[in-house]
Amino acid sequence: MKRLNLSPLTESATLLRRAGVVVGSVGLTALYSLLVLVRALFGQLNRLIVDKYCREWSAALLRLVRASLSVRGQVPDFNDGRRYIIMCTHASHYDIPVSFVSLPGSIRMLAKKELFRIPLLGQAMRAAEFPSVDRAHRTRAVRDLEKARQMMESGIVLWAAPEGTRSPDGQLLPFKKGCFHLALETQAVIVPVAIRGIHRVLPARTWQINLGQPVDVRVGNPVDTAGKTREDLGQLMDEVRSNLIELLGNGEAE
Numbered sequence: 001m002k003r004l005n006l007s008p009l010t011e012s013a014t015l016l017r018r019a020g021v022v023v024g025s026v027g028l029t030a031l032y033s034l035l036v037l038v039r040a041l042f043g044q045l046n047r048l049i050v051d052k053y054c055r056e057w058s059a060a061l062l063r064l065v066r067a068s069l070s071v072r073g074q075v076p077d078f079n080d081g082r083r084y085i086i087m088c089t090h091a092s093h094y095d096i097p098v099s100f101v102s103l104p105g106s107i108r109m110l111a112k113k114e115l116f117r118i119p120l121l122g123q124a125m126r127a128a129e130f131p132s133v134d135r136a137h138r139t140r141a142v143r144d145l146e147k148a149r150q151m152m153e154s155g156i157v158l159w160a161a162p163e164g165t166r167s168p169d170g171q172l173l174p175f176k177k178g179c180f181h182l183a184l185e186t187q188a189v190i191v192p193v194a195i196r197g198i199h200r201v202l203p204a205r206t207w208q209i210n211l212g213q214p215v216d217v218r219v220g221n222p223v224d225t226a227g228k229t230r231e232d233l234g235q236l237m238d239e240v241r242s243n244l245i246e247l248l249g250n251g252e253a254e
Contacts, residue, residue: 013065013209021064021209032057033124040127047106047155050128054107058097065201066212067094071102073219073247076191078105083152083188085110087179087240089248090161091170091199094215098195102217105157110148110179129156133182149186158182162240166204170196172244175237183225184233192220192240194247218247 013021032053039045062069078084086107088095096109113132116122131151133144152158160179167173183190196216202209220243228236 013211017211018207018209022207024064025061028057028060030120033120036124036128037120045127047129051106054100054128058100061097062094062101065094065209067098067201068212068214069098069102069217070214071217071219073217075103075219076189076222078157079155083149083186084157084191085152085179085183085186085188086157086159086191086193087162087183087244088159088193089167089170089172089195089198089244090163090165091167091195091204092202093166094198094201095161095195096159098198098215098217099159099193103157103193103219106155107157107159108151110158110160110182131156131158133178145182145185148182152186152188158188162237167199168204170199170248172241172248175241177233177237180233180237180240181230184228184230184236187226187228190223190225190236190240192223192243192247194218194220194244196248220244220247 035053036045036050039049076084084105086099086103088099100107108128108130111125111130111132113134116125116132129151131144131148133148134140148158160182162175162179163173164176164178165173182188194217196218197213198215200210201213201215223236223239223243225232225236
């Protein structure tokens with residue numbers, strides 16, 4: 001087990017502290033977005049630099065809330081030439097930085113297209129190879145899917161949330177089919193990841209920030225979709241769901 005202890009303290013943030021966390025988080029995001037764009041402008045941006053910036057940005061965000069991380073489970077070798085998709089529970093905005101800090105490889109979030117409309121952040125995400133799939137428009141979805149496939153073949157590890165939205169209490173919500181279709185169409189290896197306790201740091205749809213919370217990242221057994229077809233979609237979703245429920249353990253599964 002790997003443990004990244006950023007702070008031993010646990011407390012509910014005061015209004016002033018919450019404001020500081022929000023301002024600090026926005027400032028850090030803007031700073032690293034600018035760093036990415038400036039590097040890209042001068043032709044000095046590469047995947048290793050993006051990986052470094054993503055992890056530095058994530059670690060700084062987690063220090064603002066004094067999160068205490070532990071990581072359990074065996075992470076696959078993301079450099080073995082296969083395509084990988086991390087399918088992660090989703091109970092907080094902090095799922096992404098926790099994943100960047102806890103897991104190796106060139107991880108890129110499969111993002112909602114709305115995020116790319118945010119000034120500065122959207123442009124930085126495009127420059128940093130963050131993909132999206134627009135299922136509402138078939139022609140665009142096919143193009144996005146082919147781009148995602150090429151990124152995975154070049155070594156990008158996609159991060160996706162099969163629940164599609166944040167759980168308010170850490171319990172597993174119903175799954176959406178989109179990322180499973182992508183896994184089947186790219187014949188990817190799915191790596192289930194459950195993040196326990198993350199919903200207490202910043203509960204969904206609230207501004208309540210709790211400092212010093214213990215967060216437990218659990219990596220499950222990989223699920224290889226090689227040879228599977230769309231007829232296997234339901235079985236595949238059930239297998240990943242069962243894996244995540246087991247990883248979540250007591251109190252944070254259905």
